[in-house]
Amino acid sequence: MRKTYEGTNFWTKEEEIPTLPQDLIIEILVRLPLKTLLKFRCISKSWLSLLSNTEFHKTHVNFSMNNPKMTDYTLAAVATVSGLGKICRVYTISSENSSVTVSKHGCPPKSLSLSAWLLGSCNGLVCLTTDSFELMLLNPCTGKFNVFPDSIIHYEVGDGGYYFRYGFGYDASTDDYKVVKIFSFPQSGEGRHVNMVNVYSLKANSWSNIQGFNSGHINGCVGVFANGILHWEGCLNCHISGAYSEIVTLNLATERYGKIGLPSYEDGGIIHWTLGVSRGRLVACCNYELNRADMWVMKEYGVERSWTKLVSISSPVDHSVKISPLFVAENGDEVLVMLGTEITLYNSRNASFKRLADYVSGDFLQVQVVTYLESLTSPHI
Incomplete structure (x- = not known):
């Protein structure tokens, strides 16, 4: 018999507490805020086991990715400020129809503020460098991390020197997280580069060499991950008028390279493309010389004709600064961008x-930004 005390229902010892089917419990849990799930781990050993299960982690991530209207994202920004060192700020990004709301998000994880470079995010994990020659996979929400050595390569460097690019993503075919490092060396003639590629497998806990590729200069230090594929903007003769740009891709499952054509743009002058991803969709921003940028979204992945212009942005500053996409509202009316070294919401x-970044006054020398969804994903496999 159920009794009532001061409006609260409880069950007598003789009665059995009713339980819901496991599938229904999971359907409820995946809809709850992550802070609530973290607290629920303390309810009992069975709840701790359920919320620690990797299959539940995947279900939670998949629900978040497939229900963007119910999913908030987190933005972490690490700024190097003259005379002040590194300062970390963390924000929650909420989007409803045409509006984007950005609010402060508690205390930033110490590992982010100490990082040398943010290399991307996937399924709630952030990939970053540490102060030593190491890489780290970090879940900023749980505080769990995994550290492993960076990749090095021995190569006879010519007069042109070399540079390297990173990428981080998830290979669903093998349930594995991978870090990609590209070593790029200039070739003589037409601004081409030869690229040697190493891939780290979290499951194998080791680096391996894969077939390299030739390209123009790869811009942007960090690849953009979407649809199981990493994307870098490549440019042939990018410092002269009439340069040709395209997106260079690497499929993490097949480890094969590809190319995606960028949207059409106005002729004349030097342009610079920046890439981003917003709620799983690839976003490209064409920066013109005259303080203006056009932002596009690929509505159907891999279909170049599905590039759709979202907005044209005129920079409010007197000199040209590069605009990079961070997050786009559902109908594109508001976009969160990097305007030079400042995080800005454009309406x-x-x-x-x-301007959203409320750093202590000082000269910004460098700002790194990464957006991620909050999850229970473990950095260990």
Whole structure:
């Protein structure tokens, strides 16, 4: 018999507490905020076991990715400020129809503020460098991390020197997280480069060499991950008028390279492309010389004709600064961007800018930004 005390229902010892089917419990849990799930781990050993299960982690991530209207993202920004060292700020990004809301998000994880470079995120994990010659996979929400050595390569470097690029993503075919490091060396003639590629497998806990490729200069230090594929913007003769740009891709499952054509753009002058991803969709921003940028989204992945222009942005500053996409509202009316070294929310309805980063006053030398969804994903396999 159920009794009531001061409006609260409870069950007598003789009665059995009713339980819901496991599938229904999971359907409820995946809809709850991560902070609530972290607290629920303390309820009992069975709840701790359920919320620690990798299959539940995957279900939670898949639900978040497939229900963007119910999913908030987190933005972490590490700024190097003259005279102040590194400062970390963390924000929650919420989106409802045409509006984007960005609010402070508690205390930043210490590992982010000490990082040398942010290399991307996937399924709630952030990949970053440490102060030593190491890489780290970190879940900022649980505080769990996995450290492993960076990759090195021995190569006879010519007069042109070399540079390297990173990428981080998830290979669903093998349930494995991978870090890609590209060593790029200039070739003589037409601004081409030869690229040697190493891939780290979290499951194998080792680096391996894969077939390299030739390309123009690969811009952007970090690849953009979407649809199981890493993307870098490549440019042939990118410092002269009439340069040709395209997206260089690497499929993490097949380890095969590909190319995606960028949207059409206006002729004349030097342009610079920047790439991003917003709620699983690839975003490209064409920066013109005259303080203006066009932002596009690929609505159907891999279909070049599905590139759709979201907005044209005129920079509010007197000199040209590069605009990079961070997050796009559902209908594209508001976009969160990096405007030079500042995090800014642009409203296309009234062409207004709202600076969001509230760093201590000082000269920004460098700002790194990564967005991620909050999850229980473990950095260990």
